[in-house]
Amino acid sequence: MITPEIEKFLAGKNFAYFATLMKDGSPHVAPTWIDYDGKMILINTAAGRVKENNVKHDKRVAISVSDNSNPYEMITIRGTVKEITDKDADEHVDKLAKRYLGLDKYPFRNPTEKRIILKILPEKVFHQKPPK
Amino acid sequence: MITPEIEKFLAGKNFAYFATLMKDGSPHVAPTWIDYDGKMILINTAAGRVKENNVKHDKRVAISVSDNSNPYEMITIRGTVKEITDKDADEHVDKLAKRYLGLDKYPFRNPTEKRIILKILPEKVFHQKPPK
Numbered sequence: 001m002i003t004p005e006i007e008k009f010l011a012g013k014n015f016a017y018f019a020t021l022m023k024d025g026s027p028h029v030a031p032t033w034i035d036y037d038g039k040m041i042l043i044n045t046a047a048g049r050v051k052e053n054n055v056k057h058d059k060r061v062a063i064s065v066s067d068n069s070n071p072y073e074m075i076t077i078r079g080t081v082k083e084i085t086d087k088d089a090d091e092h093v094d095k096l097a098k099r100y101l102g103l104d105k106y107p108f109r110n111p112t113e114k115r116i117i118l119k120i121l122p123e124k125v126f127h128q129k130p131p132k
Numbered sequence: 133m134i135t136p137e138i139e140k141f142l143a144g145k146n147f148a149y150f151a152t153l154m155k156d157g158s159p160h161v162a163p164t165w166i167d168y169d170g171k172m173i174l175i176n177t178a179a180g181r182v183k184e185n186n187v188k189h190d191k192r193v194a195i196s197v198s199d200n201s202n203p204y205e206m207i208t209i210r211g212t213v214k215e216i217t218d219k220d221a222d223e224h225v226d227k228l229a230k231r232y233l234g235l236d237k238y239p240f241r242n243p244t245e246k247r248i249i250l251k252i253l254p255e256k257v258f259h260q261k262p263p264k
Contacts, residue, residue, distance in 0.1 A: 107263075
């Protein structure tokens with residue numbers, strides 16, 4: 001389902017826009033870094049933020065990523081959060097800081113926060129090519 | 133609520149990521165052009181697309197816009213679709229084509245589609261400044 005053509009959206013410096021459900025069922029959306037481990041989409045956040053609170057309540061999510069070099073090419077993914085873990089989450093955010101910012105360490109670390117990874121199984125993938 | 137500082141996100145070439153609810157209550161998100169008329173946020177789409185079908189079913193939406201010149205500055209808006217209209221929607225999409233593409237006419241017009249405007253009342257606005 002995640003073809004190499006789709007994977008390129010998840011491996012570059014493109015931001016993902018991550019939609020979750022508030023407790024009242026209304027939508028929420030915010031930008032985030034994104035990663036893909038070959039099976040699951042990975043989003044690194046801090047424990048207790050809106051993203052985590054929402055997916056603990058309802059695991060259904062959607063993700064939109066546009067190509068930085070051509071914003072008229074984009075993918076939309078709908079899926080389900082299968083796991084929330086703090087395992088390797090600090091190393092993972094450093095890896096993302098390297099990719100997105102060119103820095104060896106995540107520079108926005110807050111000593112009071114615990115990093116976590118949301119692991120999302122992609123269930124529907126839509127790829128829109130640029131209009132001709 | 134929409135301060136001049138917020139309004140600049142809605143007046144430039146920034147894409148908006150527009151989250152709506154599918155019929156089963158799960159989230160959907162896709163990029164779109166965006167406009168603001170001083171009171172309502174305007175999204176121009178075509179009748180019968182996912183965006184319209186979703187907001188006809190549930191009017192609750194969320195919007196995320198990042199600043200092209202600094203993607204770490206962003207706004208999130210949650211609100212409600214108050215009106216769906218085709219009035220002036222063709223002129224409106226031409227106006228957006230001018231702003232986003234520098235073209236006098238919307239170049240992706242499909243003769244079989246009817247343009248419509250979703251008018252969204254912003255209810256909660258969150259502005260995240262870039263980390264220091």
